[in-house]
Amino acid sequence: MTTGRRLAIGGLLIAGATGYMAYVGAASSWQYYVTVDECLAGAGRMAGDRVRVSGKISPSSLRIADDRQEAHFALAGKAGKLAVSCRGPLPDNLAEGVEVVVEGRLDDGGVLRGEKVLTRCAGKYRSLAGAGTAQGGRPAGPEEGR
Numbered sequence: 001m002t003t004g005r006r007l008a009i010g011g012l013l014i015a016g017a018t019g020y021m022a023y024v025g026a027a028s029s030w031q032y033y034v035t036v037d038e039c040l041a042g043a044g045r046m047a048g049d050r051v052r053v054s055g056k057i058s059p060s061s062l063r064i065a066d067d068r069q070e071a072h073f074a075l076a077g078k079a080g081k082l083a084v085s086c087r088g089p090l091p092d093n094l095a096e097g098v099e100v101v102v103e104g105r106l107d108d109g110g111v112l113r114g115e116k117v118l119t120r121c122a123g124k125y126r127s128l129a130g131a132g133t134a135q136g137g138r139p140a141g142p143e144e145g146r
Helices: 003-030 036-041
Strands: 050-057 070-076 081-087 099-106 112-119
Touching: 036 050, 036 081, 050 070, 050 081, 081 099
Parallel strands: 081 112
Antiparallel strands: 050 099, 070 081, 099 112
């Protein structure tokens, strides 16, 4: 076998291994979240799996440790609530009534052991339809929207 052919085969093996590792590393970030009700319905088959669950923090359920490295709360769905226990850094705007996405593992007892909490900022995504718009579809200025 010639040196050029060996180099080509070696390069293909390295490129293939690199591509595979990139795919495996990125595949976990492609997972979409499930709702609280979907998680509760599939709790038996999801136990032990990594999941992302979206829901609103129930009123009077949020307990945050003094060092802000641990939180316990319930995520409210339409049909039920999911208990969540998170360890690690918490977002500054974590509060009751806030929509969050929690990433972690669902244990056998039906508790989501969160490793990462992301808050959703609904105010940034308001439609302009109810906010008053000027002609041309642009937001109304201070003197136009009155």
